[in-house]
Structure formats: structure tokens, C-alpha cells
Amino acid sequence: MFCAQPDHAVPILSFPAYTHRNQTEGRDSGGIEAGRIRKTMPLRSSQILKQILVKQIKPSDCDFVLTQDETTKKRIPCPLDPKHTVNEDQLQKHLRKCNSREKPKPVYYVQDVNSGSEDGTATFREQIPISSLSDVQLENLINKLEKACNGLVPILEDRMLLHKALQEALNDPKNGESASKHLKQQASILGNMDRLGLLESGRCYVEFGAGRGKLSHWVDTALGGTENTHFLLVERATTRFKVDGKHRKQNSLFERLHIDIQHLCLSKVPLLIQKNLQVVGIGKHLCGAATDLALRCLLERCATVDEEPSKRLKRDVIEPAANSSTSGDASGHDGSVPIAGIVIALCCHHRCDWKHYVGKSFFQALGLSEEDFSFFQRLSSWATCGIRKKPDDSSTSHAVSSELENNADHHDLEDQLQNFSSDSLQRLLTVEERENIGRLCKLLIDRGRIHYLQQKGYRADLQYYTDTAVSLENVLLTAVPSHSALL
Numbered sequence: 001m002f003c004a005q006p007d008h009a010v011p012i013l014s015f016p017a018y019t020h021r022n023q024t025e026g027r028d029s030g031g032i033e034a035g036r037i038r039k040t041m042p043l044r045s046s047q048i049l050k051q052i053l054v055k056q057i058k059p060s061d062c063d064f065v066l067t068q069d070e071t072t073k074k075r076i077p078c079p080l081d082p083k084h085t086v087n088e089d090q091l092q093k094h095l096r097k098c099n100s101r102e103k104p105k106p107v108y109y110v111q112d113v114n115s116g117s118e119d120g121t122a123t124f125r126e127q128i129p130i131s132s133l134s135d136v137q138l139e140n141l142i143n144k145l146e147k148a149c150n151g152l153v154p155i156l157e158d159r160m161l162l163h164k165a166l167q168e169a170l171n172d173p174k175n176g177e178s179a180s181k182h183l184k185q186q187a188s189i190l191g192n193m194d195r196l197g198l199l200e201s202g203r204c205y206v207e208f209g210a211g212r213g214k215l216s217h218w219v220d221t222a223l224g225g226t227e228n229t230h231f232l233l234v235e236r237a238t239t240r241f242k243v244d245g246k247h248r249k250q251n252s253l254f255e256r257l258h259i260d261i262q263h264l265c266l267s268k269v270p271l272l273i274q275k276n277l278q279v280v281g282i283g284k285h286l287c288g289a290a291t292d293l294a295l296r297c298l299l300e301r302c303a304t305v306d307e308e309p310s311k312r313l314k315r316d317v318i319e320p321a322a323n324s325s326t327s328g329d330a331s332g333h334d335g336s337v338p339i340a341g342i343v344i345a346l347c348c349h350h351r352c353d354w355k356h357y358v359g360k361s362f363f364q365a366l367g368l369s370e371e372d373f374s375f376f377q378r379l380s381s382w383a384t385c386g387i388r389k390k391p392d393d394s395s396t397s398h399a400v401s402s403e404l405e406n407n408a409d410h411h412d413l414e415d416q417l418q419n420f421s422s423d424s425l426q427r428l429l430t431v432e433e434r435e436n437i438g439r440l441c442k443l444l445i446d447r448g449r450i451h452y453l454q455q456k457g458y459r460a461d462l463q464y465y466t467d468t469a470v471s472l473e474n475v476l477l478t479a480v481p482s483h484s485a486l487l
Contacts, residue, residue, distance in 0.1 A: 073087045073088070073089065074087070074088045075087055075088065076088050076091070078094065078095075078098060078100065079091075079095070080095065080098050080100040080101055081098070081099075081100035106257075106259065107268050107270065108257070108259070108264060108265050108266070108268040108269045108270075109259060109263050109264070109265070110263060110264075110265040110268070110302060111263055112262060112263065113262075113263060113264070113265050113297075113302055114261060114262050114263070114264065114293045114294075114296040114297045114300065114356075115262055115293075115355065115356060116292070116296075116353075116354075116355040116356045116357060116358075116360070117355075118355065127374055128371075128374075128375075130375065130378055130379065135428060138428065141372075141375055141379075142437060144368075144372065145376060145379075145437065145440055145441065145444070146440070148366045148367075148368060148444055149440045149443060149444055152443055152444070152447055154439065154440065154443060156462050156463050156464050156475065157463045157464070158463070158464045159188075159191075159192055159195070159463040159464065159465055159476070160188055160464065160465060160466055160467065161187070161188050161190075161191025161192055161194075161195065161465070162187045162188065162191050163187050163190035163191045163194060163218075163222055164222075165187075165190060165218060165221045165222035166183055166186060166187040166190065166218060166221075169183055170183050170184065170187060181470045181471065182214070184466060184470050185284065185345065185465070185466050185470060185471060186214065186215055186218050186284065187218075188465040188466050188476075189215065189282070189284060189343060189345060189465060189476065190218055190219065190222050192343060192463070192465060192476060192478060193219070193280075193282070193341075193343050194222070196341055196343070196478060196480055197341075197480075198280050198340060198341040198343065198480070199219070199222055199223060200223075201223055201226035201227065201228060201229045202226075202228045202229065202277065202278075203229060203230075203277055203278050203279070203280055203340060204229075204230040204231070204232060204271065204272060204275065204277040204278070204279050204280070205219055205229075205230070205231050205232070205279075205280050205282055206231075206232045206234060206266070206279055206280070206281050206282070206298075207231065207232070207233050207234065207282050207283060208234050208261055208281065208282070208283040208286055208290065208294040208297075208344070209234070209235065209261075209283055209284075209285070209286045209287065209290055209294075210233035210234055210235045210239075210256070211235060211239055212239055212241055212242050212243055213231075213233045213239075213242055213243050213244055213254070213256075214243060214284075215282060215283075215284045216231045216233055216254065216282075217243045217246065217247070219231070219282070220247060220252050220254075223252070225247075225252055226252070227252075228275075228277075229252045229253075230252065230253045230254075230255070230271060230275065230277060231247075231252060231253065231254045231255070232255055232256075232257055232269065232271065233254065233255070233256045233257065234257045234259065234261060234264060235256065235257075235258065236258065236259060236260040236261075238258075242256075244256065253271075255271060257269070261290055261293040261294055261297055262293050262356075264297050265297075265302040266279065266297055266298065266302075266337050267301070267302050267337050268302065272337050276338075277338075278338045278339070278340040279298070279337050279338060279339050279340060280339075280340050280341050280342070280343070281294060281297075281298045281339065281341075281342045281343070281344065282342075282343050282344065283343075283344040283345065284345045285345050285346075285347035285348075285471075285473060286344050286345070286346065286347060287347050287348040287351055288347070288348045288349065288350070288351025288352045288353070289351060289352050289353040289356040289357070291344055291346060291347075291449070291477070292352070292353075292356045292357050292358045292449070293356055294344065295342070295358050295449065295452065295453070296356075296358060298337075298339050298342060299339065299453075299456045299458075339481075340480070340481070341478070341479060341480045341481075342453075342458070342460075342477070342478065342479040342480075343476065343477070343478050344476070344477045345465065345473070345475070345476050345477075346442075346446065346473065346475045346476070346477055347473045348473070349377055349380035349381075349441065349442045349445050349446075350377055350378055350380050350381040351377075352373075352377045352380075352445060354370045354373050354374065357373065357445075357448065358448065358449055358452040359445065359447070359448015359449050359451055359452050360448075361451070361452075361455075362447065362448035362451040362452070363448055373445075376441040376444060376445065377441065377445065379437055379438060379441045380438050380441035380442045380445065381438060382434040382435060382437055382438030382441075383435055383437075383438025383439045383441070383442055383472070384438065384472040384473065385434065385435070385438070442475070443462075446462055446475065446477065449477065450462065450477075453479045457481065457482050458479040458480065458481060458482060459479065459480055459481070459482045460477065460478065460479040461477075461478050461479075462475055462476070462477055462478075463475070463476050463478070464476075
């Protein structure tokens with residue numbers, strides 16, 4: 001809105017639907033008196049502007065005129081979150097109510113409790129691009145990978161199962177392609193949980209990287225909403241369209257933990273302290289290092305008040321045998337919660353991190369270093385890179401991008417593309433050879449996780465839980481206590 005001025009300057013108007021002044025005033029046919037705006041139904045801005053211009057109201061007489069000084073106040077980025085700005089003179093007031101301000105930590109927050117340790121054995125710090133390797137260096141790296149994988153079974157068992165709880169949803173003709181793929185994966189995860197005897201009431205299901213909480217929703221549906229069944233949905237990000245609301249008036253309890261897995265101490269969660277329930281850890285496409293953080297969260301005991309997390313982690317690396325004798329017991333071990341089983345769909349090995357990786361001892365026993373791990377975790381993206389064009393085809397990169405973007409389970413497109421963009425790599429290796437190398441890298445990383453679970457007293461396994469046409473990330477990690485007859 002604008003008010004006409006004698007010198008034709010145009011100040012900015014900002015006004016609500018009506019003024020709070022005496023509504024008995026200003027009832028002339030023009031609708032506006034000096035300093036008044038008629039209290040009636042909200043007028044369109046064009047109507048108000050027309051009346052102001054006709055009446056030639058002075059800016060000083062208008063209730064809602066912003067002066068030139070107010071419109072030129074300096075705005076600065078918020079120091080808590082530079083994505084938004086604030087008036088400089090209002091900064092202190094804004095910091096007290098900014099949504100990005102640091103909030104009180106929950107009782108189950110323990111700084112870096114699930115992080116890996118800096119054991120000081122690794123000296124590798126700079127990441128060398130794969131595309132910068134010479135032909136000889138690349139060949140030596142591949143030979144080292146094949147030697148390390150010697151004896152490992154490269155082909156996993158197919159366990160593509162279904163569960164009756166999702167039968168109706170799978171047959172819904174309204175499902176789009178994406179929804180259908182997600183339902184097939186969730187049905188197979190539930191089928192494998194049922195096979196391992198992990199779908200039982202009286203347990204607490206902890207879904208890591210829960211997102212909307214769909215996997216927990218289907219687990220609850222499969223259990224029929226039985227009593228004394230609880231769900232903890234761990235998610236650090238704020239998520240829209242959550243399915244938690246569908247279960248508010250049912251017997252099962254859904255609770256969200258807004259926290260990074262890295263800082264979550266399960267043994268301090270009030271629900272688990274009060275109920276003393278067995279825990280089943282689940283996750284669908286738990287990305288990269290998040291899988292390692294989740295495994296530590298489930299199986300490592302939290303540090304005590306007088307013990308720092310870093311000291312605890314170092315001791316666990318030195319004394320794995322002492323922990324393995326007790327941690328496999330479903331009754332739990334010192335400072336932890338009882339774990340009945342683990343079912344996690346793996347994803348994005350190229351986002352793994354040596355610091356958080358639980359299979360360090362496995363790699364080191366094979367004579368592999370942190371630098372080797374860095375190469376292998378990046379080469380793992382070759383398994384899902386999606387290149388289907390010839391190296392001399394100019395549309396290669398476009399084909400790669402299209403296929404990766406169409407796969408809803410992939411993340412960080414640029415991270416994956418940079419690992420095979422070199423022309424020399426495409427010249428030396430065929431598409432099939434690159435995919436095979438990527439699968440070997442994934443297998444080697446996952447075998448390190450299997451080794452960790454075995455050291456903790458669990459029987460762990462890897463299997464294909466869905467077809468590659470549904471998801472290129474189709475490997476499921478399962479684990480139950482070693483005394484279980486299942487698996």
C-alpha cells in the first residue's frame with residue numbers, strides 16, 4: 001500500500017484488516033478519515049490504495065505507515081542459523097527465541113557415546129581421488145581387494161519374503177511405482193523378522209533413521225496392536241507426514257527421540273528403564289556410518305559418570321573377548337539393554353567413516369589400513385553407479401544421473417558420480433567389472449560388521465531381501481543371540 005505525499009515520495013504501508021480505534025469514528029462514505037481506516041470487512045489492497053490516493057492522506061495521519069528509517073534497518077545472518085536473517089538491533093531478542101537455539105539435552109544424550117575411537121594407529125588424513133590414480137596403482141588396489149575377499153562368499157542367499165500384514169497394501173491398485181517398491185521391501189523385512197522369531201509382543205522396537213516411521217507402523221500392524229509393545233523412533237531431523245499419529249489411541253506406544261544416533265545412550269531412555277523390555281533394533285536403508293553407530297548404540301555399554309566414552313571404546317577394542325562372553329545373552333550386559341535381535345537394511349557404503357566403523361579389527365587382521373578403507377568405501381559406489389552407456393558416448397553422465405535419481409534409496413549423487421567419472425577408469429574396466437568391484441567392496445565392509453557382531457556373541461548373517469529391480473541396495477543384515485536356534 002502507498003500513501004501519497006506532497007513531494008510524491010512513496011513510503012511503505014503495512015496494515016492489518018482493520019484498525020483497533022473507535023469503530024464509531026470514520027463512517028463517512030469514503031471509508032477513511034484522517035488517521036482512521038473504517039472497521040469493516042477487509043478491503044483489497046487496491047481498494048485501500050485508491051481511497052488513500054483520492055483522500056490525499058498525509059503519511060503522518062496513517063495508522064500503519066512505516067517510516068523510511070524502519071525500512072532501511074540493517075539485517076544480518078542469524079549466528080545460530082545463517083539461512084535466515086534478523087534486524088541487527090533485535091539480535092539479542094531473536095537469539096532467545098530462535099528455533100535454531102540450543103535446547104536442553106535429554107537424559108539419554110551422551111556426547112559421542114557411539115562414536116568410534118581415535119586409537120592413534122592411523123596416519124592417513126588426506127583423501128586421494130580415485131580418478132587421480134595411475135593404471136598401475138588402480139590395478140594394485142584391485143588386486144589387494146580381491147586378495148582380502150579371498151574366501152568370502154560373494155553370492156548371498158536369497159531371502160525375499162513376504163508378510164501377510166502387508167498383503168492388502170501390496171495389492172492396492174492405487175499404489176504408484178515408488179510406493180509399491182517400498183512396500184515390497186518392508187514386507188520382506190517383516191518376513192525375515194518373523195523367520196527369526198523377532199515379531200513378538202512385550203518388546204521395544206527401536207527404529208534407527210525412522211523418517212516417517214513406516215517400518216515401525218507395519219511392525220505394529222503385524223503384531224495386531226498388542227499390549228505392552230513399544231516403539232522408539234530415532235530420527236535427528238524434523239519429519240513431515242509422520243505415521244505416529246495413527247497409533248495414538250492404540251495399545252502400543254510410539255515415542256520419537258529427536259537425537260543423532262551418535263549421542264544416543266539407550267540404557268538411559270526412561271521407557272527402557274521403567275519397562276525393562278527386550279529390544280529389537282530395526283532400520284530400513286540406514287545410511288553409511290549410521291549403521292555402525294546403531295550397532296554400537298545397541299551393543300556397547302554406556303560410559304559411567306566417571307568414565308569417558310573414548311576410554312571405554314579403547315578398552316573394548318583391546319578386550320573384545322571379555323565382552324563377547326556376556327553381550328550375547330538376551331538378558332543384557334553391564335550398562336546396556338537386553339538385545340533380542342537386529343534387522344537392518346544396509347545402504348550407501350560410500351558414506352561409511354573409518355572413525356565410526358565397527359570392523360576396524362577385521363580390516364587390520366587382513367593387513368588393510370585406513371587408507372585402504374577410504375578407497376574401498378568409495379569404490380563401493382560402483383556397484384550401484386548405473387552406467388549403461390559406452391565410454392565414448394557423450395550422454396554417459398546424463399544416463400548415470402538419471403538412473404541414480406530414479407532410485408529413491410540412493411543419496412549424495414555427486415559423491416557417487418565423482419568416483420567413476422575418470423575416462424581412464426571407464427577405459428580400463430568394463431561396466432560389469434566395475435559393478436563386481438563395487439559389490440566386493442560392500443561385501444568386505446559388511447563382513448567387518450559381521451565379525452563385530454560375532455565378537456559380541458551374536459549369530460549374524462547377510463542376505464538379499466529384495467530384487468535389484470526394486471532396490472539396488474538389497475542386502476539385509478540380521479543378528480540374534482548366539483544361543484538362538486534360529487537364523
